Amino acid sequence: MMPADNHSVFGSVIFILIGNPGTQESHIWLATPFCLMYVAALLGNSLLLYIIATERSLHEPMYLFLSMLAAADLLLSTTTVPKMLAVFWFGAGEISFAACLTQIFFISVSLFSESGILVAMAFDRYVAICNPLRYTTLLTKPVIGKIGLAVLTRSVGVFFPYIFLVTRLKFCRNNLLPHIYCLEWAVARLACDDITPNFWYGVAVAILTFGVDAAVIAVSYVMILQAIFRLPFKGSRLKALHTCSSHLCVILTFYMSTIFSHFAHQYAHIIPGFILSLLANSHMLFPPMLNPIIYGVNTNKILKAVIKLFYGWGSKCFLPS
Numbered sequence: 085m086m087p088a089d090n091h092s093v094f095g096s097v098i099f100i101l102i103g104n105p106g107t108q109e110s111h112i113w114l115a116t117p118f119c120l121m122y123v124a125a126l127l128g129n130s131l132l133l134y135i136i137a138t139e140r141s142l143h144e145p146m147y148l149f150l151s152m153l154a155a156a157d158l159l160l161s162t163t164t165v166p167k168m169l170a171v172f173w174f175g176a177g178e179i180s181f182a183a184c185l186t187q188i189f190f191i192s193v194s195l196f197s198e199s200g201i202l203v204a205m206a207f208d209r210y211v212a213i214c215n216p217l218r219y220t221t222l223l224t225k226p227v228i229g230k231i232g233l234a235v236l237t238r239s240v241g242v243f244f245p246y247i248f249l250v251t252r253l254k255f256c257r258n259n260l261l262p263h264i265y266c267l268e269w270a271v272a273r274l275a276c277d278d279i280t281p282n283f284w285y286g287v288a289v290a291i292l293t294f295g296v297d298a299a300v301i302a303v304s305y306v307m308i309l310q311a312i313f314r315l316p317f318k319g320s321r322l323k324a325l326h327t328c329s330s331h332l333c334v335i336l337t338f339y340m341s342t343i344f345s346h347f348a349h350q351y352a353h354i355i356p357g358f359i360l361s362l363l364a365n366s367h368m369l370f371p372p373m374l375n376p377i378i379y380g381v382n383t384n385k386i387l388k389a390v391i392k393l394f395y396g397w398g399s400k401c402f403l404p405s
Contacts, residue, residue: 096181097181097255097259098178098179098180099179099180099181099260099266099271100177100178100260101179101261101264101266102260102263103171103172103177103262103264104262104263104360104364110361111171111172112172112173114361115168115169115172117362118169118172118365119165119169121373122161122166122369122373125165125372125373125376128372128373128376128377128380129155129157129158129372129375129376131376131390132154132379132380133151133154135386135390135393136148137151139389141389142385142386145208145219145228146205146208149201149204149205149208149228150205152197152201152204153198153201153202153205153334154376156194157194157372157375157376159190159197160368160372161368161373163190163191163194163265164187164191164365165368165369167264167265168264168265179266184271185247185250185266188266188267188271189243189247192243192246192268194239195367196238196239196242196243196293197236197239198338198371199293199294199298199338200239200293202297202331202335202338203301203304204231204232205334206304206305207304209304209308209327211223212327213311213312213324214311242289242293245285246268246285246289250268250271250272250282253275253276253279254275255275255276256276258274259274263364264361265365269282269283294342298339301335305328311324312324330382330383333382334374334375334378334379337378338371341366341367341371342367344366345364345366347363348364348366
């Protein structure tokens with residue numbers, strides 16, 4: 085237990101990450117798939133960023149937005165998974181208040197950014213299909229840069245009120261966090277003070293970010309599908325649908341994993357330990373791992389660039405010295 089006068093001043097509070105309830109005995113086994121998924125996410129997103137940066141034919145709006153998504157995925161997975169593995173393998177669950185708040189900050193910024201980037205990618209597909217003649221004039225590189233900056237500004241801005249709400253709290257209860265990374269609501273629950281403002285701010289942020297973004301994406305795709313089915317030729321319709329398929333898969337992966345994670349935390353008492361850990365951390369692991377695969381398999385330009393890259397590396401390796 086922590087002393088009654090222990091306030092949440094940076095460095096004065098230490099939390100202990102103990103993992104999800106009922107999963108402690110399987111930590112060593114959980115570490116292996118988590119580590120493999122993290123390595124896949126690192127390699128996939130790093131390769132995607134490298135290819136988009138070096139291949140001039142990929143300097144188009146869709147791929148520039150994709151590079152932003154890959155950067156957000158790298159930030160999200162790197163913020164969470166190394167600490168998860170430290171808890172699993174070494175029982176290194178201690179984390180200071182400052183480090184915990186920093187982790188929450190980067191998790192929040194990454195997730196809010198991903199949601200905003202998915203909206204930008206939906207707008208990109210809308211313009212490409214519904215107004216193709218204005219595509220290159222509307223989505224210029226300066227405009228894309230401003231969109232990216234707006235997404236990042238929103239993601240950072242919504243978190244700052246939360247810093248004030250958490251730093252005002254007094255922590256005097258158990259300092260054990262039943263998770264393998266810091267969650268804003270889990271930290272707030274350990275406080276002795278009234279956390280009603282924290283709760284309602286969290287609800288408002290969820291509605292005004294994920295809720296509004298999901299609604300905008302849904303409206304965009306209703307309009308996109310209407311435009312596609314008005315096309316006169318079946319081949320044109322299929323080609324237009326194919327250009328949206330990767331983005332739709334990424335959207336479903338992001339929002340479904342977020343929903344699974346939420347319900348896993350809500351019903352942790354009835355979900356088996358191993359399944360609980362996978363579901364509770366699905367939004368940290370599955371989108372970063374799957375997004376590069378989805379775009380690599382479904383997008384011909386990226387697939388050709390990957391093959392060209394590896395063919396070039398292979399040729400250099402086997403050339404006689």
